[in-house]
Amino acid sequence: MGRVVVILTTAAAVVACSVATVMVRRRVKRRRKWRKVVGLLKELEESFETPLERLRQMVDAIAVEMQAGLVSEGGSKLKMLLTFVDDLPNGSERGTYYALHLGGSYFRIIRVHLGGQRSSLEVQDIERHSIPTSLLNSTSEVLFDFLASSLQRFIEKEGHESISSQDVKRELAFTFSFPVKQTSLSSGVLIKWTKGFAISEMAGEDIAECLQGAVDRRGLDIHVAALVNDTVGALSYGHYHDPDTIAAVVFGTGSNACYLERTDAIIKCQNPRTTSGSMVVNMEWGNFWSSRLPRTSYDIELDAESLNSNDMGFEKMIGGMYLGDIVRRVILRMSQESDIFGPISSILSTPFVLRTNSVSAMHEDDTPELHEVAAILKHLGVPKVPLKVRKLVVKICDVVTRRAARLAAAGISGILKKVGRDGSGEGVGRRRSDKQMMKRTVVAVEGGLYSNYKMFREYMDEALIGILGEDVARHVVIKAMEDGSSIGSALLLASSHSVRTISNI
Ligand code: ADP
Numbered sequence: 001m002g003r004v005v006v007i008l009t010t011a012a013a014v015v016a017c018s019v020a021t022v023m024v025r026r027r028v029k030r031r032r033k034w035r036k037v038v039g040l041l042k043e044l045e046e047s048f049e050t051p052l053e054r055l056r057q058m059v060d061a062i063a064v065e066m067q068a069g070l071v072s073e074g075g076s077k078l079k080m081l082l083t084f085v086d087d088l089p090n091g092s093e094r095g096t097y098y099a100l101h102l103g104g105s106y107f108r109i110i111r112v113h114l115g116g117q118r119s120s121l122e123v124q125d126i127e128r129h130s131i132p133t134s135l136l137n138s139t140s141e142v143l144f145d146f147l148a149s150s151l152q153r154f155i156e157k158e159g160h161e162s163i164s165s166q167d168v169k170r171e172l173a174f175t176f177s178f179p180v181k182q183t184s185l186s187s188g189v190l191i192k193w194t195k196g197f198a199i200s201e202m203a204g205e206d207i208a209e210c211l212q213g214a215v216d217r218r219g220l221d222i223h224v225a226a227l228v229n230d231t232v233g234a235l236s237y238g239h240y241h242d243p244d245t246i247a248a249v250v251f252g253t254g255s256n257a258c259y260l261e262r263t264d265a266i267i268k269c270q271n272p273r274t275t276s277g278s279m280v281v282n283m284e285w286g287n288f289w290s291s292r293l294p295r296t297s298y299d300i301e302l303d304a305e306s307l308n309s310n311d312m313g314f315e316k317m318i319g320g321m322y323l324g325d326i327v328r329r330v331i332l333r334m335s336q337e338s339d340i341f342g343p344i345s346s347i348l349s350t351p352f353v354l355r356t357n358s359v360s361a362m363h364e365d366d367t368p369e370l371h372e373v374a375a376i377l378k379h380l381g382v383p384k385v386p387l388k389v390r391k392l393v394v395k396i397c398d399v400v401t402r403r404a405a406r407l408a409a410a411g412i413s414g415i416l417k418k419v420g421r422d423g424s425g426e427g428v429g430r431r432r433s434d435k436q437m438m439k440r441t442v443v444a445v446e447g448g449l450y451s452n453y454k455m456f457r458e459y460m461d462e463a464l465i466g467i468l469g470e471d472v473a474r475h476v477v478i479k480a481m482e483d484g485s486s487i488g489s490a491l492l493l494a495s496s497h498s499v500r501t502i503s504n505i
């Protein structure tokens with residue numbers, strides 16, 4: 001009996017020891033895996049780092065590139081496109097105007113009525129629709145017929161008070177969010193598609209003519225009277241409400257900026273013939289490039305797999321179309337190099353499956369158990385990850401978005417430096433007489449990324465203060481303009497009805 005007890009006790013001890021050994025081994029393995037993940041996270045943080053010193057170097061690089069792009073055509077990756085907009089709306093405009101806005105993800109149609117005073121601006125109707133993905137690589141005819149048919153429906157639902165009953169042709173501004181070489185306020189040719197659009201045989205075509213043709217084929221009584229870059233629309237809207245507005249930036253699917261430049265600084269345009277002595281310049285800043293940009297292996301892979309590789313490098317670090325995909329790439333790499341996310345999900349390997357709105361939802365998840373993060377990961381084929389892994393995902397979102405917002409702040413500061421509103425002196429490529437005390441300076445900002453992503457806004461504001469210093473930043477007002485691009489284009493059309501063609505560029 002005694003021997004049996006001894007044997008059983010020994011056996012139990014052996015089992016206990018083995019179980020303990022297995023558990024310890026597992027724990028050691030788990031710790032090792034976690035340490036690997038912590039190492040990967042550290043690497044990630046380092047490669048995405050944007051210290052102030054580096055941001056300031058970028059500010060200088062942007063101002064220098066802006067100058068180079070103004071001196072000669074092709075002088076910089078920044079195209080610094082002329083817009084032929086010199087007088088911005090001021091509130092005195094009158095009449096009823098339309099705008100059709102083709103963005104990267106949405107198109108919008110609006111009708112505004114202007115009564116001659118700022119306070120009488122009335123947005124009578126506004127429609128916002130997702131752009132069907134089938135259009136992105138369709139044909140010019142399909143795209144413009146789709147836009148014309150949407151316009152037709154918009155007009156058909158107008159009531160009796162509509163402009164048509166007064167027998168006046170409708171005047172429409174076409175707000176276009178892709179690079180165009182303008183030949184006048186009402187015409188311009190497409191330089192290239194961006195943001196995932198790939199409609200062949202359109203580069204070099206007059207965009208306003210394409211829309212007018214589609215509108216005419218449907219027999220609509222609409223005159224496409226202005227072709228307006230979306231940033232220029234936002235600037236117009238900003239200026240309408242606040243004359244201190246000197247620049248506008250869009251943070252939506254893509255990113256771009258425009259600003260008011262003195263004509264004597266636009267050296268590549270010999271005779272801009274503006275009455276105001278200034279002209280709005282569309283920077284097309286999405287294509288900015290500098291060796292100071294913190295380019296990581298994720299950016300390189302994203303670019304290589306994109307439809308427009310070696311192009312739009314800045315946009316690919318800050319545009320809403322891309323942030324989700326950068327986060328996806330980081331999670332995928334971590335799941336390949338450690339199994340903390342479980343078996344590798346095939347969904348996670350699909351480009352663009354993680355959208356930036358999901359990134360902000362995860363980043364701003366304030367539930368103690370991070371339920372939102374868990375739900376989004378589940379959608380990505382990564383169910384049931386422990387809380388510490390969910391926290392890691394939040395951290396990844398933070399790292400990617402913080403870099404984007406800080407680079408965005410450097411971009412804005414670059415414009416301020418160029419025009420001498422960064423507190424450092426007279427500006428780049430401007431006469432010494434421009435040196436002046438820091439004036440109140442308003443930058444209009446528009447776009448779904450900016451308006452919907454609080455952490456992006458907060459990081460951008462923080463970096464602006466860091467770059468400019470509190471004393472200067474106090475004079476810089478960032479003003480959010482919802483639907484500013486569309487409304488502002490209609491305002492711009494109202495304010496500059498006369499169309500001039502300048503050919504001596
Ligand atoms: P468009 O680029 O077509 O003019 P928007 O300015 O509305 O349209 O921007 C849409 C983009 O904004 C989306 O593609 C997405 O990248 C980003 N976005 C929209 N909602 C959110 C959100 N909640 N959080 C973060 N980004 C968002």
Ligand code: MG
Binds near residue numbers: 230
């Ligand atoms: Mg937009």
